[in-house]
Structure formats: C-alpha cells, structure tokens
Amino acid sequence: MPIPLSLLKSHLRVDFADDDAILSLYLDGATAFMEGATRRLLSQQTRTIRLLNFEDVMLPFPPIVSVGSVTYKDEHGATQTLSASKWVLDTTEAMTYLRFLDDLPSLDEDVYDRVTITFTCGWSTIPQDVVVAVLQLAAGSYLMRESVATPASPRLAVDFGVQSVAARWSVPEFLGRLDP
Numbered sequence: 001m002p003i004p005l006s007l008l009k010s011h012l013r014v015d016f017a018d019d020d021a022i023l024s025l026y027l028d029g030a031t032a033f034m035e036g037a038t039r040r041l042l043s044q045q046t047r048t049i050r051l052l053n054f055e056d057v058m059l060p061f062p063p064i065v066s067v068g069s070v071t072y073k074d075e076h077g078a079t080q081t082l083s084a085s086k087w088v089l090d091t092t093e094a095m096t097y098l099r100f101l102d103d104l105p106s107l108d109e110d111v112y113d114r115v116t117i118t119f120t121c122g123w124s125t126i127p128q129d130v131v132v133a134v135l136q137l138a139a140g141s142y143l144m145r146e147s148v149a150t151p152a153s154p155r156l157a158v159d160f161g162v163q164s165v166a167a168r169w170s171v172p173e174f175l176g177r178l179d180p
Contacts, residue, residue, distance in 0.1 A: 030137035041122030050113035060174035
C-alpha cells in the first residue's frame with residue numbers, strides 16, 4: 001500500500017483498530033481510482049508489454065525508472081534478448097518512448113506477441129496533492145458508507161478537488177497490450 005493506513009487514520013482522527021480492515025479497503029479503492037484516472041502507478045512496479053513487431057512504443061505509467069529487458073521470438077521461435085545497443089529510451093517528450101534502432105533481427109512470423117518489454121515504472125515519492133486526493137476519496141467512502149442515496153443526501157461523488165488533481169497528473173492512454 002503506497003499510502004500508509006496510519007496516515008488515513010490520522011486524517012480521519014480515528015484512533016482505534018476496529019475499522020482497520022474497512023479503512024484499508026477504502027484506501028486500496030481510492031488508490032486504484034487515482035491510478036486509473038491518472039494512468040500512473042502510486043508505487044514502483046515492474047510491468048510487461050507485448051508488441052507484434054519492433055515498433056517504437058510509448059511506455060505507460062510514468063515515470064519510467066528503467067527497462068529490464070527487451071526479448072523477442074526469433075525466426076525459429078526461440079526467445080532471445082535484444083541487446084541494449086539496439087534500442088534507446090527517448091525522454092525528450094512528455095512521455096518516455098522506447099525506440100528501436102536499425103539492423104534488428106528477424107522475428108518468428110507465427111507468434112502473435114513477438115516482442116516483450118519488461119520495465120519498472122511508477123512514483124518512488126507520490127506528489128503531495130495526489131496523496132491528499134487519495135485520502136479525500138478514502139475518507140469520503142468511510143464517512144458516507146450508507147447504501148442508500150437520496151437527492152438531499154447523494155451517494156459519494158468525486159469532488160472537484162480530486163477531479164482536478166487527477167486531471168493535472170493524467171497521461172495519455174496506452175494503446176498496446178499490457179500483461180496483468
């Protein structure tokens with residue numbers, strides 16, 4: 001959990017352990033919401049994407065920490081590791097791209113996902129406004145956990161402050177294939 005439960009409990013002024021399980025659930029849900037809304041990870045994780053060919057690709061979930069490996073299925077179907085001299089990380093734009101250089105090996109035409117990129121991405125330190133937005137979401141879920149909503153008391157809605165933080169940190173959607 002990238003944001004500690006103790007911080008949410010302090011935010012809510014909850015000083016007992018009886019609700020820790022439900023608070024953890026709300027904190028996980030708020031974290032997942034913010035990651036989905038911004039298309040960023042609130043903690044560093046290793047991810048894998050698969051490509052049909054050696055094609056330049058925008059890497060999702062910035063910031064990109066490192067690329068662990070680029071592998072491919074050669075013309076005989078064997079998995080090979082592409083030398084780091086055959087690709088470069090391009091950080092000159094808002095998003096990081098992995099760009100392939102010339103003289104690339106032949107690929108197995110019978111394999112759909114011929115190229116696999118494994119990389120580490122996500123924040124090592126979460127921006128403070130994102131932390132506050134996650135805390136607001138989790139706290140709102142905890143404080144308004146009734147199952148019934150009425151026009152006078154609507155069910156939890158994402159407030160403008162949280163929406164604006166999500167919009168500020170949002171990045172383009174990745175159009176390739178991600179492994180879970």
